[in-house]
Amino acid sequence: APVLTVLKDPDGILVPRLQGYGPIDRDYATALADVAKTIHYPESARAAGPLIPQISDRPQAPPADPTGHGGHTVPPPGALTYAPSATLRAEVLANDAWCRFPFCGMPSHLCDLDHWRPFNHTDPEAGGWTVLGDLIPLCRADHQRKHLAEWVPTLYTDRRVEWRSRWSGQVIVTYPR
Template sequence: MHVILTDTALTGQDHTTPAYLDGYGIIDSALAREIAAHAVIRPLTPSQTHPAVPADPPVLSDPVPSEPACPGDAALTYRPSRQIADQARAEHGTCQWPHCDRAAWECDLDHHDPFNHAAPEAGGRTVTANLGPLCRGHHRIKTFCGWTFTPGSHNTMVLHAPSGLTYTLYKSGPVELLTGTPPAFPAPHTAPAQLARKTRTRTQHRTARVRTERGINHATRCQNTTGTEPPF
Protein backbone atom coordinates (compact mmCIF):
# COMPACT_ATOMS: atom_id res chain seq x y z
CA MET A 1 0.00 0.00 0.00
CA HIS A 2 1.29 3.45 -0.94
CA VAL A 3 -0.21 6.72 0.29
CA ILE A 4 0.95 10.12 -0.92
CA LEU A 5 0.23 13.27 1.09
CA THR A 6 1.82 16.60 1.91
CA ASP A 7 3.86 17.04 5.08
CA THR A 8 1.33 19.52 6.49
CA ALA A 9 -1.51 17.05 5.92
CA LEU A 10 0.52 14.33 7.62
CA THR A 11 1.17 16.42 10.73
CA GLY A 12 -2.43 17.61 10.92
CA GLN A 13 -1.65 21.27 10.17
CA ASP A 14 -3.69 21.05 6.97
CA HIS A 15 -7.12 19.41 7.18
CA THR A 16 -8.33 20.45 3.71
CA THR A 17 -5.74 18.95 1.37
CA PRO A 18 -6.62 15.29 0.62
CA ALA A 19 -4.24 12.38 0.15
CA TYR A 20 -3.81 9.86 -2.67
CA LEU A 21 -4.01 6.08 -2.26
CA ASP A 22 -2.32 4.18 -5.07
CA GLY A 23 -4.79 2.10 -7.03
CA TYR A 24 -7.79 3.90 -5.54
CA GLY A 25 -7.46 7.67 -5.82
CA ILE A 26 -8.26 10.57 -3.50
CA ILE A 27 -8.85 9.82 0.18
CA ASP A 28 -9.47 12.03 3.21
CA SER A 29 -6.33 13.26 4.99
CA ALA A 30 -7.64 11.94 8.32
CA LEU A 31 -7.77 8.42 6.87
CA ALA A 32 -4.29 8.91 5.43
CA ARG A 33 -2.98 9.86 8.88
CA GLU A 34 -4.49 6.69 10.34
CA ILE A 35 -2.71 4.63 7.67
CA ALA A 36 0.52 6.58 8.22
CA ALA A 37 0.47 5.79 11.94
CA HIS A 38 1.37 2.20 11.06
CA ALA A 39 3.67 2.92 8.11
CA VAL A 40 7.23 4.01 7.40
CA ILE A 41 7.16 7.64 6.24
CA ARG A 42 10.01 9.23 4.32
CA PRO A 43 10.03 12.26 2.00
CA LEU A 44 10.00 11.99 -1.75
CA THR A 45 12.56 13.96 -3.72
CA PRO A 46 11.70 16.38 -6.54
CA SER A 47 11.93 15.26 -10.13
CA GLN A 48 15.59 15.12 -11.10
CA THR A 49 17.43 15.77 -14.32
CA HIS A 50 21.21 16.03 -14.57
CA PRO A 51 22.01 18.49 -13.06
CA ALA A 52 19.19 18.71 -10.52
CA VAL A 53 16.21 20.99 -11.14
CA PRO A 54 14.62 23.28 -8.49
CA ALA A 55 12.67 21.45 -5.80
CA ASP A 56 8.90 21.12 -5.76
CA PRO A 57 6.97 21.36 -2.45
CA PRO A 58 7.74 18.30 -0.32
CA VAL A 59 5.42 15.33 -0.51
CA LEU A 60 5.55 12.22 1.64
CA SER A 61 5.11 8.63 0.63
CA ASP A 62 5.20 5.14 2.10
CA PRO A 63 7.77 3.69 1.88
CA VAL A 64 10.75 5.55 0.34
CA PRO A 65 14.30 5.23 1.71
CA SER A 66 16.42 8.34 1.72
CA GLU A 67 19.23 9.02 -0.75
CA PRO A 68 21.23 12.07 -1.88
CA ALA A 69 19.33 14.73 -3.81
CA CYS A 70 21.82 14.59 -6.68
CA PRO A 71 21.43 11.36 -8.63
CA GLY A 72 25.18 11.06 -9.23
CA ASP A 73 26.29 7.55 -10.11
CA ALA A 74 22.75 6.22 -9.63
CA ALA A 75 21.84 7.86 -12.94
CA LEU A 76 24.33 5.58 -14.70
CA THR A 77 22.81 2.33 -13.44
CA TYR A 78 19.93 0.63 -15.23
CA ARG A 79 17.72 -0.18 -12.25
CA PRO A 80 16.45 2.89 -10.38
CA SER A 81 16.76 3.10 -6.62
CA ARG A 82 13.59 2.62 -4.61
CA GLN A 83 13.39 6.36 -3.94
CA ILE A 84 13.73 7.36 -7.59
CA ALA A 85 11.23 4.67 -8.62
CA ASP A 86 8.67 5.82 -6.05
CA GLN A 87 9.11 9.46 -7.06
CA ALA A 88 8.56 8.64 -10.74
CA ARG A 89 5.42 6.66 -9.92
CA ALA A 90 4.11 9.36 -7.59
CA GLU A 91 4.47 12.01 -10.29
CA HIS A 92 2.25 10.07 -12.72
CA GLY A 93 -0.10 8.01 -10.56
CA THR A 94 -1.05 5.60 -13.34
CA CYS A 95 0.35 4.02 -16.49
CA GLN A 96 1.60 6.84 -18.69
CA TRP A 97 0.04 5.39 -21.86
CA PRO A 98 -2.98 7.39 -23.11
CA HIS A 99 -6.27 6.28 -21.52
CA CYS A 100 -4.68 3.56 -19.34
CA ASP A 101 -5.51 3.73 -15.63
CA ARG A 102 -3.38 0.86 -14.29
CA ALA A 103 -2.01 1.92 -10.87
CA ALA A 104 1.56 3.22 -11.03
CA TRP A 105 2.92 0.79 -8.42
CA GLU A 106 1.60 -2.10 -10.53
CA CYS A 107 3.54 -0.87 -13.58
CA ASP A 108 7.04 -1.28 -14.93
CA LEU A 109 9.27 1.79 -15.08
CA ASP A 110 10.28 2.72 -18.62
CA HIS A 111 13.28 4.82 -19.64
CA HIS A 112 11.80 7.40 -22.05
CA ASP A 113 15.24 7.86 -23.58
CA PRO A 114 16.45 4.24 -23.66
CA PHE A 115 19.27 3.39 -21.27
CA ASN A 116 22.56 2.88 -23.07
CA HIS A 117 24.00 -0.31 -21.56
CA ALA A 118 27.22 -0.02 -23.59
CA ALA A 119 27.89 3.62 -22.64
CA PRO A 120 25.59 4.89 -19.85
CA GLU A 121 27.17 8.35 -20.00
CA ALA A 122 25.90 8.74 -23.57
CA GLY A 123 22.26 9.15 -22.54
CA GLY A 124 19.16 7.49 -21.21
CA ARG A 125 19.97 8.28 -17.58
CA THR A 126 18.10 6.70 -14.71
CA VAL A 127 16.54 9.85 -13.22
CA THR A 128 12.90 10.55 -12.44
CA ALA A 129 12.59 12.99 -15.35
CA ASN A 130 13.50 10.15 -17.74
CA LEU A 131 11.29 7.49 -16.12
CA GLY A 132 7.59 6.80 -16.41
CA PRO A 133 5.29 3.97 -15.33
CA LEU A 134 3.97 1.73 -18.09
CA CYS A 135 1.83 -1.36 -17.52
CA ARG A 136 3.43 -4.54 -18.81
CA GLY A 137 1.37 -4.62 -22.02
CA HIS A 138 2.06 -1.01 -22.98
CA HIS A 139 5.69 -1.37 -21.95
CA ARG A 140 6.08 -4.23 -24.44
CA ILE A 141 4.34 -2.23 -27.17
CA LYS A 142 6.65 0.72 -26.60
CA THR A 143 9.76 -1.47 -26.50
CA PHE A 144 9.11 -3.80 -29.43
CA CYS A 145 6.66 -1.99 -31.76
CA GLY A 146 8.46 1.22 -32.62
CA TRP A 147 6.80 3.69 -30.24
CA THR A 148 9.02 6.42 -28.75
CA PHE A 149 8.86 9.22 -26.17
CA THR A 150 10.41 12.67 -26.56
CA PRO A 151 10.28 15.65 -24.17
CA GLY A 152 7.66 18.26 -25.01
CA SER A 153 7.11 21.84 -23.90
CA HIS A 154 5.70 22.84 -20.51
CA ASN A 155 6.85 19.67 -18.71
CA THR A 156 5.06 17.31 -21.12
CA MET A 157 6.07 14.15 -22.95
CA VAL A 158 5.19 13.38 -26.56
CA LEU A 159 4.41 9.78 -27.53
CA HIS A 160 5.22 9.02 -31.18
CA ALA A 161 3.41 6.19 -32.96
CA PRO A 162 5.04 4.25 -35.83
CA SER A 163 2.35 5.70 -38.12
CA GLY A 164 3.59 9.22 -37.43
CA LEU A 165 0.77 10.25 -35.09
CA THR A 166 1.79 11.98 -31.86
CA TYR A 167 0.12 12.17 -28.45
CA THR A 168 1.00 14.88 -25.94
CA LEU A 169 1.01 13.57 -22.36
CA TYR A 170 0.54 15.97 -19.46
CA LYS A 171 1.99 15.22 -16.05
CA SER A 172 -1.11 15.43 -13.84
CA GLY A 173 -0.45 12.81 -11.18
CA PRO A 174 -0.89 12.98 -7.41
CA VAL A 175 2.20 15.13 -6.75
CA GLU A 176 0.88 17.97 -8.91
CA LEU A 177 -2.65 17.38 -7.62
CA LEU A 178 -1.74 17.54 -3.93
CA THR A 179 0.83 20.33 -4.07
CA GLY A 180 -1.45 22.68 -5.96
CA THR A 181 0.60 22.73 -9.17
CA PRO A 182 -1.92 22.76 -12.04
CA PRO A 183 -1.05 20.64 -15.09
CA ALA A 184 0.11 22.65 -18.08
CA PHE A 185 -2.88 22.07 -20.36
CA PRO A 186 -2.89 24.25 -23.50
CA ALA A 187 -5.46 26.99 -23.96
CA PRO A 188 -8.63 25.68 -25.64
CA HIS A 189 -8.96 26.42 -29.33
CA THR A 190 -11.75 28.82 -30.22
CA ALA A 191 -13.02 29.54 -33.71
CA PRO A 192 -12.95 33.14 -34.96
CA ALA A 193 -16.06 35.11 -34.11
CA GLN A 194 -17.03 35.56 -37.74
CA LEU A 195 -17.05 31.78 -38.21
CA ALA A 196 -19.00 31.11 -35.05
CA ARG A 197 -21.97 33.32 -35.98
CA LYS A 198 -24.86 31.66 -37.83
CA THR A 199 -25.88 33.34 -41.06
CA ARG A 200 -29.44 31.98 -40.99
CA THR A 201 -31.82 30.20 -38.65
CA ARG A 202 -32.56 26.48 -38.68
CA THR A 203 -35.92 27.14 -40.34
CA GLN A 204 -34.27 29.18 -43.09
CA HIS A 205 -31.64 26.48 -43.57
CA ARG A 206 -34.30 23.74 -43.84
CA THR A 207 -36.38 25.81 -46.29
CA ALA A 208 -33.35 26.39 -48.51
CA ARG A 209 -32.47 22.69 -48.45
CA VAL A 210 -36.02 21.64 -49.42
CA ARG A 211 -36.08 24.22 -52.22
CA THR A 212 -32.78 22.92 -53.58
CA GLU A 213 -33.96 19.30 -53.48
CA ARG A 214 -37.20 20.20 -55.27
CA GLY A 215 -35.24 22.01 -57.97
CA ILE A 216 -33.03 18.97 -58.52
CA ASN A 217 -36.05 16.65 -58.70
CA HIS A 218 -37.82 18.95 -61.18
CA ALA A 219 -34.75 19.12 -63.43
CA THR A 220 -34.45 15.32 -63.33
CA ARG A 221 -38.09 14.84 -64.35
CA CYS A 222 -37.76 17.30 -67.23
CA GLN A 223 -34.68 15.49 -68.50
CA ASN A 224 -36.46 12.12 -68.40
CA THR A 225 -39.47 13.40 -70.41
CA THR A 226 -37.44 14.88 -73.29
CA GLY A 227 -35.30 13.33 -76.00
CA THR A 228 -36.02 10.61 -78.54
CA GLU A 229 -38.66 7.99 -77.95
CA PRO A 230 -37.45 4.43 -77.42
CA PRO A 231 -37.63 2.21 -80.57
CA PHE A 232 -40.26 -0.13 -79.15
Protein backbone atom coordinates in the same frame (compact mmCIF):
# COMPACT_ATOMS: atom_id res chain seq x y z
CA ALA B 1 -2.77 -21.06 -9.44
CA PRO B 2 -3.98 -18.86 -12.32
CA VAL B 3 -1.30 -17.34 -14.53
CA LEU B 4 -3.68 -14.66 -15.85
CA THR B 5 -4.57 -11.60 -13.80
CA VAL B 6 -7.45 -9.27 -14.64
CA LEU B 7 -7.59 -5.80 -13.11
CA LYS B 8 -11.25 -4.77 -12.68
CA ASP B 9 -13.22 -1.88 -11.29
CA PRO B 10 -16.01 -3.17 -9.01
CA ASP B 11 -18.01 -0.03 -9.92
CA GLY B 12 -17.70 -0.84 -13.64
CA ILE B 13 -16.41 2.61 -14.60
CA LEU B 14 -12.80 1.83 -15.50
CA VAL B 15 -11.99 -0.51 -18.37
CA PRO B 16 -10.75 -3.98 -17.32
CA ARG B 17 -7.12 -4.80 -18.11
CA LEU B 18 -5.42 -8.14 -18.60
CA GLN B 19 -2.02 -7.71 -16.96
CA GLY B 20 0.78 -8.05 -19.46
CA TYR B 21 -1.61 -7.36 -22.34
CA GLY B 22 -3.64 -4.20 -21.77
CA PRO B 23 -7.32 -3.13 -21.90
CA ILE B 24 -9.86 -5.85 -22.62
CA ASP B 25 -13.60 -5.98 -23.22
CA ARG B 26 -15.80 -6.25 -20.09
CA ASP B 27 -17.46 -9.42 -21.42
CA TYR B 28 -14.06 -11.02 -21.99
CA ALA B 29 -12.99 -10.08 -18.45
CA THR B 30 -16.12 -11.81 -17.15
CA ALA B 31 -15.42 -14.87 -19.31
CA LEU B 32 -11.91 -15.10 -17.84
CA ALA B 33 -13.25 -15.19 -14.27
CA ASP B 34 -12.95 -18.99 -14.01
CA VAL B 35 -9.33 -19.13 -15.18
CA ALA B 36 -7.84 -15.80 -14.09
CA LYS B 37 -7.06 -14.12 -10.80
CA THR B 38 -9.12 -10.94 -10.43
CA ILE B 39 -7.79 -7.91 -8.57
CA HIS B 40 -9.43 -4.51 -8.21
CA TYR B 41 -8.13 -1.10 -9.16
CA PRO B 42 -7.01 0.71 -6.00
CA GLU B 43 -9.48 3.18 -4.50
CA SER B 44 -7.34 6.11 -5.72
CA ALA B 45 -7.76 4.92 -9.33
CA ARG B 46 -11.51 4.45 -8.96
CA ALA B 47 -11.93 7.88 -7.36
CA ALA B 48 -10.17 9.53 -10.31
CA GLY B 49 -12.70 8.09 -12.77
CA PRO B 50 -12.09 7.23 -16.43
CA LEU B 51 -8.68 8.21 -17.66
CA ILE B 52 -8.35 10.07 -20.93
CA PRO B 53 -5.49 12.11 -22.32
CA GLN B 54 -5.73 15.66 -21.10
CA ILE B 55 -5.67 18.72 -23.33
CA SER B 56 -4.08 21.75 -21.81
CA ASP B 57 -3.65 25.40 -22.67
CA ARG B 58 -0.73 25.78 -20.29
CA PRO B 59 2.55 27.13 -21.73
CA GLN B 60 4.49 24.51 -23.63
CA ALA B 61 7.76 23.42 -22.02
CA PRO B 62 10.72 22.37 -24.16
CA PRO B 63 11.58 18.72 -24.86
CA ALA B 64 13.53 16.94 -22.15
CA ASP B 65 17.29 16.62 -22.46
CA PRO B 66 17.72 14.56 -25.66
CA THR B 67 20.72 12.77 -24.16
CA GLY B 68 18.48 11.27 -21.48
CA HIS B 69 20.68 12.79 -18.77
CA GLY B 70 17.89 14.88 -17.28
CA GLY B 71 19.88 18.10 -17.70
CA HIS B 72 22.75 16.82 -15.55
CA THR B 73 26.31 17.27 -16.83
CA VAL B 74 27.76 14.87 -14.25
CA PRO B 75 25.91 11.66 -13.35
CA PRO B 76 24.26 11.98 -9.93
CA PRO B 77 24.47 9.00 -7.56
CA GLY B 78 22.67 5.98 -9.03
CA ALA B 79 22.34 7.46 -12.54
CA LEU B 80 24.65 4.85 -14.08
CA THR B 81 22.76 1.94 -12.50
CA TYR B 82 19.91 0.48 -14.54
CA ALA B 83 17.44 -0.06 -11.69
CA PRO B 84 16.24 3.10 -9.92
CA SER B 85 16.69 3.45 -6.18
CA ALA B 86 13.62 3.18 -3.96
CA THR B 87 13.79 6.97 -3.45
CA LEU B 88 13.88 7.70 -7.19
CA ARG B 89 11.08 5.19 -7.85
CA ALA B 90 8.96 6.93 -5.21
CA GLU B 91 9.68 10.32 -6.83
CA VAL B 92 8.62 9.07 -10.28
CA LEU B 93 5.45 7.52 -8.83
CA ALA B 94 4.67 10.76 -6.97
CA ASN B 95 4.87 12.65 -10.29
CA ASP B 96 3.02 10.05 -12.35
CA ALA B 97 0.25 8.08 -10.66
CA TRP B 98 -0.67 6.19 -13.87
CA CYS B 99 0.93 4.51 -16.86
CA ARG B 100 1.87 7.33 -19.22
CA PHE B 101 0.63 5.60 -22.38
CA PRO B 102 -2.56 7.15 -23.86
CA PHE B 103 -5.84 5.84 -22.45
CA CYS B 104 -4.10 3.48 -20.00
CA GLY B 105 -5.50 3.26 -16.49
CA MET B 106 -2.81 1.07 -14.93
CA PRO B 107 -1.67 2.55 -11.60
CA SER B 108 2.01 3.47 -11.79
CA HIS B 109 2.95 1.34 -8.78
CA LEU B 110 2.10 -1.70 -10.97
CA CYS B 111 4.19 -0.37 -13.89
CA ASP B 112 7.78 -0.67 -15.07
CA LEU B 113 9.86 2.49 -14.89
CA ASP B 114 11.05 2.95 -18.46
CA HIS B 115 14.03 4.97 -19.62
CA TRP B 116 12.75 7.45 -22.23
CA ARG B 117 16.20 7.36 -23.84
CA PRO B 118 17.43 3.77 -23.60
CA PHE B 119 19.91 2.90 -20.88
CA ASN B 120 23.19 1.71 -22.42
CA HIS B 121 24.24 -1.39 -20.47
CA THR B 122 27.70 -1.57 -22.06
CA ASP B 123 28.42 2.17 -21.63
CA PRO B 124 26.02 3.66 -19.05
CA GLU B 125 27.43 7.18 -19.42
CA ALA B 126 26.49 7.20 -23.12
CA GLY B 127 22.82 6.19 -22.75
CA GLY B 128 19.84 7.54 -20.88
CA TRP B 129 20.57 7.87 -17.19
CA THR B 130 18.47 6.58 -14.32
CA VAL B 131 17.20 10.03 -13.29
CA LEU B 132 13.74 11.60 -12.95
CA GLY B 133 14.21 13.42 -16.26
CA ASP B 134 14.52 10.13 -18.17
CA LEU B 135 12.01 7.82 -16.43
CA ILE B 136 8.29 7.33 -17.04
CA PRO B 137 5.98 4.58 -15.73
CA LEU B 138 4.66 2.24 -18.41
CA CYS B 139 2.63 -0.91 -17.80
CA ARG B 140 4.24 -4.03 -19.22
CA ALA B 141 2.09 -4.06 -22.39
CA ASP B 142 2.63 -0.37 -23.15
CA HIS B 143 6.33 -0.68 -22.32
CA GLN B 144 6.51 -3.35 -25.03
CA ARG B 145 4.61 -1.11 -27.48
CA LYS B 146 7.17 1.63 -26.89
CA HIS B 147 10.12 -0.71 -27.43
CA LEU B 148 8.54 -2.06 -30.62
CA ALA B 149 8.35 1.60 -31.77
CA GLU B 150 4.64 1.36 -32.60
CA TRP B 151 4.27 4.65 -30.72
CA VAL B 152 7.30 6.92 -30.34
CA PRO B 153 7.36 9.16 -27.26
CA THR B 154 8.90 12.57 -26.75
CA LEU B 155 9.27 13.56 -23.10
CA TYR B 156 9.10 17.26 -22.20
CA THR B 157 10.54 19.09 -19.18
CA ASP B 158 7.02 19.54 -17.75
CA ARG B 159 6.75 15.70 -17.89
CA ARG B 160 4.12 15.67 -20.62
CA VAL B 161 4.71 12.93 -23.17
CA GLU B 162 3.87 13.33 -26.85
CA TRP B 163 3.14 9.94 -28.42
CA ARG B 164 3.39 9.72 -32.22
CA SER B 165 2.07 6.69 -34.10
CA ARG B 166 4.72 5.27 -36.37
CA TRP B 167 2.00 4.06 -38.73
CA SER B 168 -0.50 6.92 -38.94
CA GLY B 169 1.42 9.94 -37.64
CA GLN B 170 -1.37 10.56 -35.08
CA VAL B 171 -0.17 12.44 -32.01
CA ILE B 172 -1.63 11.98 -28.52
CA VAL B 173 -0.28 13.90 -25.53
CA THR B 174 -0.43 12.61 -21.95
CA TYR B 175 0.22 14.65 -18.83
CA PRO B 176 1.23 13.63 -15.32
CA ARG B 177 -1.95 12.72 -13.43
